[in-house]
Amino acid sequence: MKEAMVSLGPYFVLILVGFLPNEVWRLVGLVMARGLNEESELVVWSRVVAIALLAGVIAKLILFSSGELAGVPTPVRIGAAVIAFAAFMAAKRSVFVGVLAGEVALFAGAAWYAA
């Protein structure tokens, strides 16, 4: 990648390996969605497939983290997510309160492990 960035130019590489392989799925969606309405079976199915896929992405990001987050022990990450969910429910489904509680729990857990 580093050599390609120099030889091909950083913006050409961005279009080649960033824009094109990413945008193609949006355009496939655009073509597939033509002529469909909200009650179409394909649209209902796509919606639940997208939810399941998204849930899979979320669970993987929490369980198999990368970057600096991988340095936080897995039980702390899972515990923080559970606490976030509990706070979210306790605060009448407030996403903001849940995220805040989860982040505080992650901070406390990581600091405790590091000590």
Place this chain on the structure above:
Amino acid sequence: MQALSGDPKIYASSAAAFFAGARSAMTSVYVVVLIGTYIGLGALAHDVGLSSVWMMASTIIVWAGPAQLIIISAVGTGGSLIEVAIAVTLSAMRLFPMVVALLPMMRKPGTRLPEMLLPTHFTSISMWIESLRLLPYVAREHRIAYCNGLSSGYMGTAVVAGYVGYFLAAGLPPLLASILLFLTPLSFFLSTVNNARQVIEKIALVLGLILGPLLAYWQVGLDLLWTGVIGGSIAYAYGRYRRSAS
């Protein structure tokens, strides 16, 4: 947060709908999430030696956090062009069912294809979750403008945060970096729970949370694609069964 009740709102003009969308972007939890995520990505771009303009350009034309993370880290850790392109396209598959589920919500008879290009490009997890939640309360003729405003608010925030992160790079302690990285899964998790009101959506959510890590652990190829198709199809089949039984 705007009150979510009553009939779909009709705006005075498309411009008014656009700005209402942008305003709702600024008051949503995703502004915090995008700022955190893109400060992290900007810092990473700095560390691997990319320019701040490249970072902003990647946010505008790629507009997908996971794909940008793959590209930027590959510059640091190596990997061939083709490997990176494959990893990006695998991470981007999620956009396909999202676009199919979203676009029919904003189309009306007579909507031309070019009008749909911008919402198509803007489709991302945060925008998708918020659009599905908010668009039912917007009159159909203003949904495209509203959605473009919402997305512009998010993208503008992300571009600025990426730029700020780029110049904060050196001073980001590891614990703060991990807190920023945790924002994305945490907020998506709670928002998806919050949006899953129908039974079939709840089933899809729970199955996805279980199947995603399980298939990845078993090293099944295209694990996320299978997670979506299997989890979603079971939920869909249950919905069909319930409809036919009642």
